[in-house]
Amino acid sequence: xxxxxxxxxxxxxxxxxxxxxxxxxxxxxxxxxxxxxxxxxxxxxxxxxxxxxxxxxxxxxxxxxxxxxxxxxxxxxxxxxxxxxxxxxxxxxxxxxxxxxxxxxxxxxxxxxxxxxxxxxxxxxxxxxxxxxxxxxxxxxxxxxxxxxxxxxxxxxxxxxxxxxxxxxxxxxxxxxxxxxxxxxxxxxxxxxxxxxxxxxx
Amino acid sequence: xxxxxxxxxxxxxxxxxxxxxxxxxxxxxxxxxxxxxxxxxxxxxxxxxxxxxxxxxxxxxxxxxxxxxxxxxxxxxxxxxxxxxxxxxxxxxxxxxxxxxxxxxxxxxxxxxxxxxxxxxxxxxxxxxxxxxxxxxxxxxxxxxxxxxxxxxxxxxxxxxxxxxxxxxxxxxxxxxxxxxxxxxxxxxxxxxxxxxxxxxxxxxxxxxxxxx
Numbered sequence: 007x008x009x010x011x012x013x014x015x016x017x018x019x020x021x022x023x024x025x026x027x028x029x030x031x032x033x034x035x036x037x038x039x040x041x042x043x044x045x046x047x048x049x050x051x052x053x054x055x056x057x058x059x060x061x062x063x064x065x066x067x068x069x070x071x072x073x074x075x076x077x078x079x080x081x082x083x084x085x086x087x088x089x090x091x092x093x094x095x096x097x098x099x100x101x102x103x104x105x106x107x108x109x110x111x112x113x114x115x116x117x118x119x120x121x122x123x124x125x126x127x128x129x130x131x132x133x134x135x136x137x138x139x140x141x142x143x144x145x146x147x148x149x150x151x152x153x154x155x156x157x158x159x160x161x162x163x164x165x166x167x168x169x170x171x172x173x174x175x176x177x178x179x180x181x182x183x184x185x186x187x188x189x190x191x192x193x194x195x196x197x198x199x200x201x202x203x204x205x206x207x208x
Numbered sequence: 209x210x211x212x213x214x215x216x217x218x219x220x221x222x223x224x225x226x227x228x229x230x231x232x233x234x235x236x237x238x239x240x241x242x243x244x245x246x247x248x249x250x251x252x253x254x255x256x257x258x259x260x261x262x263x264x265x266x267x268x269x270x271x272x273x274x275x276x277x278x279x280x281x282x283x284x285x286x287x288x289x290x291x292x293x294x295x296x297x298x299x300x301x302x303x304x305x306x307x308x309x310x311x312x313x314x315x316x317x318x319x320x321x322x323x324x325x326x327x328x329x330x331x332x333x334x335x336x337x338x339x340x341x342x343x344x345x346x347x348x349x350x351x352x353x354x355x356x357x358x359x360x361x362x363x364x365x366x367x368x369x370x371x372x373x374x375x376x377x378x379x380x381x382x383x384x385x386x387x388x389x390x391x392x393x394x395x396x397x398x399x400x401x402x403x404x405x406x407x408x409x410x411x412x413x414x415x416x417x418x419x420x421x
Contacts, residue, residue, distance in 0.1 A: 103246040123340030124246040141214040
């Protein structure tokens with residue numbers, strides 16, 4: 007005897023969802039949370055704003071790239087503070103790994119960040135800003151991401167909120183270590199709107 | 209934001225080891241699957257146009273350029289494209305297979321992100337596979353469905369990803385061992401033999417099957 011579980015009699019038996027495709031040149035899609043990953047892709051046109059992954063090493067910053075521009079496949083480890091130039095107006099730290107792909111293409115470069123893959127993660131993120139003069143952490147804010155199909159979009163909205171607070175308060179942007187004031191930064195969003203000029207008010 | 213005042217002083221390797229999995233010194237570790245923390249990563253080279261002949265030197269796990277990818281859903285078998293510079297996500301629970309690459313339907317509990325990249329310099333086209341590291345109750349299933357009517361013929365399951373290749377080959381050999389496994393109980397169709405994703409494991413008969421489906 008094999009239990010078939012509960013089967014609704016008035017609806018078809020639910021089946022697994024077939025695959026979906028995320029084209030790297032689809033710049034309109036923004037972040038996409040679907041299944042076990044939240045995925046972002048971006049296209050950097052030749053000569054234009056480049057999406058570039060930076061990671062923090064103590065109070066220093068390093069770009070995850072080769073000088074000759076060849077492709078990179080990299081793990082952003084859980085607990086590593088990172089940002090993507092041209093996309094994020096803050097630094098992020100997740101409680102799970104993320105995978106970064108950066109590759110040349112005929113129009114410039116394509117980039118992909120896939121966050122997740124493990125059950126219930128990412129469950130928490132730290133949004134922060136880094137003093138560009140001395141590398142000091144300025145205003146770390148922990149955000150619970152939660153679960154559900156819209157959890158990551160809610161997290162992005164919350165990150166926008168704490169960014170707005172950061173931008174509106176010069177005291178938050180003042181470095182306690184060196185005294186320099188971080189300029190107001192990008193309000194990031196899920197639609198990949200272009201980065202505003204540093205210091206431009208929102 | 210200009211961080212030039214706080215850029216690292218030396219090469220990136222001094223701050224983080226093994227930071228690029230495409231690196232020549234690392235990439236071979238990904239020709240099967242490598243656990244990299246929360247995820248498992250595979251890098252497959254498309255090293256030739258067609259399936260290697262039996263006895264011909266080839267990477268243990270590689271892909272021929274001539275291949276198709278399929279998934280099995282409620283409406284039957286669907287061919288799914290592999291478009292360069294895109295991320296195909298095969299959802300957990302979906303039976304899927306790659307023609308000439310592995311001779312069974314793979315069913316697992318993790319989404320698989322599959323990224324085809326075109327040639328780059330001297331590097332041939334590549335397929336990148338990223339999926340969550342199986343843990344807990346997660347399993348891999350190796351299944352055969354009748355190619356005519358999709359009746360399930362045979363299936364084996366493994367719940368230890370560390371033994372993926374051994375379990376996979378055991379399943380292939382168990383399916384191939386009894387000709388009755390390959391005969392559909394519903395329509396009577398004689399189905400081809402299975403074969404491993406590790407082509408170096410092929411018997412002559414399995415290599416012949418690799419050419420077929």
